[in-house]
Amino acid sequence: MSNCCNENSAMQVNENHNDMQKQNTQTTKTQATVYHPRADVSEQSGGYTIVADMPGLTPESIEINFEDGLLTIRGEVKARWPENARPLLQEYGVGNFERSFGVGDQVDASGITAEYRDGVLKLHLPKLAAAMPRKIAVQTA
Amino acid sequence: MRVVNRVHPFHLLQNEVDRLFSGFMSHPSVARTANLVSGRSFPALNVWETEHEYLVEAEVPGLASEAIDIAVVGNELTLKGERPTVESEGVTQLRRERATGEFSRTVTLPLEIDAEKVSARLENGVLMLTLPKAPSAKPRKIQVNAS
Numbered sequence: 525m526s527n528c529c530n531e532n533s534a535m536q537v538n539e540n541h542n543d544m545q546k547q548n549t550q551t552t553k554t555q556a557t558v559y560h561p562r563a564d565v566s567e568q569s570g571g572y573t574i575v576a577d578m579p580g581l582t583p584e585s586i587e588i589n590f591e592d593g594l595l596t597i598r599g600e601v602k603a604r605w606p607e608n609a610r611p612l613l614q615e616y617g618v619g620n621f622e623r624s625f626g627v628g629d630q631v632d633a634s635g636i637t638a639e640y641r642d643g644v645l646k647l648h649l650p651k652l653a654a655a656m657p658r659k660i661a662v663q664t665a
Numbered sequence: 666m667r668v669v670n671r672v673h674p675f676h677l678l679q680n681e682v683d684r685l686f687s688g689f690m691s692h693p694s695v696a697r698t699a700n701l702v703s704g705r706s707f708p709a710l711n712v713w714e715t716e717h718e719y720l721v722e723a724e725v726p727g728l729a730s731e732a733i734d735i736a737v738v739g740n741e742l743t744l745k746g747e748r749p750t751v752e753s754e755g756v757t758q759l760r761r762e763r764a765t766g767e768f769s770r771t772v773t774l775p776l777e778i779d780a781e782k783v784s785a786r787l788e789n790g791v792l793m794l795t796l797p798k799a800p801s802a803k804p805r806k807i808q809v810n811a812s
Contacts, residue, residue, distance in 0.1 A: 565760040573756075577726040577763055579790030604791070606720050609713035613772070616709040616724065643726035643790015 557619040561597070561645075565625070569657055571650040572631070578621045579643030580604065586640060588647070590633045596624045597645060630655035707768040708744065708792070717803070719774050719796040726790035727763070733792065737780040742796065743771045776802035 563576040574595075578586070581599040589596045599621040627649060635650040708723040725733060727748055734745040750765040777799040786793045 562762040562764075563760065564758070564763050567757045567759055568755060572759075575763065577724075577790070579724040579726040581789055604722070604793075606713050606715070609715045609720055611711070612714050612719070612775075613710060613712040615711060618711075640789075642729060643724070 557617055558622050559617070559619050560623050561599075561621045563623065563625075571635075571648060572627065574625060574645075574647040574649070576621075576623065576645045576647075577643065578640075578645050580618065581621070581640065581643070581645075583640045586638070586645060588636070588638055590627075590631075590636060593626060593628050593631075594624055595627050595631075595636075595647070595649070596622070597647070598622045599645070706770065707764060708770060710770070710772055712772070712774070714775075717798055719778070719798070721772070721792075721794040721796060723792045723794075724790060725787070725792050728787075728790070730785075730787045733787070735783070735785055735794065737778050737783050737796065740774045740777045740802075741771055742774065742778070742794070743769065744792075745769045 561576040585600040587598040631649045711722045713720040736743045747767045779797045779799045782797045
């Protein structure tokens with residue numbers, strides 16, 4: 525597939541992400557690493573869909589906030605380090621997820637829905653009625 | 666008039682690299698980091714060892730348990746499956762970062778596994794495997810008999 529991104533869309537993703545599977549966005553000595561979930565964003569006539577890979581969460585550990593046109597998703601991951609085991613191979617880190625999406629003023633905040641299944645968070649953001657495409661009939665004179 | 670080939674050698678190389686990794690990745694810009702998520706390196710694994718077993722964990726969001734094929738032969742563990750591409754009409758894809766396609770990953774563990782006793786659990790996109798070491802692979806204490 526070569527089609528990807530219509531960057532002129534009203535929906536913009538904050539641009540501090542890169543293409544790593546899980547990118548660590550902040551690390552301090554006192555704070556655990558926070559990961560940027562990979563996400564697909566699509567637009568339909570009625571709204572937007574965001575699908576984010578956030579494995580290892582429960583619906584209760586997910587927080588979704590919408591404020592000033594910015595949608596933020598957060599997930600708190602419980603430590604799942606086996607006890608009394610010696611690490612042999614560590615290819616990925618485990619930590620909380622966080623990512624923000626700038627969605628502008630076309631979204632009906634009260635209608636946002638979210639679903640979490642098999643480690644994937646799926647959000648639907650309906651467009652405001654004013655932002656919906658309308659078909660205008662041409663009348664004969 | 667001289668014909669100038671405007672394709673920079675670097676782009677040729679990049680195309681070649683993209684082509685090599687295009688099997689698993691559908692998004693060209695993601696394919697550039699395909700060493701992380703190519704068909705052969707997905708899923709990423711964390712492996713631990715205890716006295717009697719190996720513990721293998723993989724993040725496989727979006728996969729149901731029946732979509733993952735787990736095979737153990739000797740000391741090799743293979744995870745196979747496919748993350749389907751969802752295409753629907755009337756939808757404009759604005760961003761595509763999640764990898765799709767087939768994957769197959771084999772990891773060789775230091776000791777032989779008791780394949781009969783392997784157990785797997787899939788919870789919220791995290792696959793946890795417990796692979797007991799084969800009895801023949803465990804260290805044995807050998808008594809030295811006094812003559």
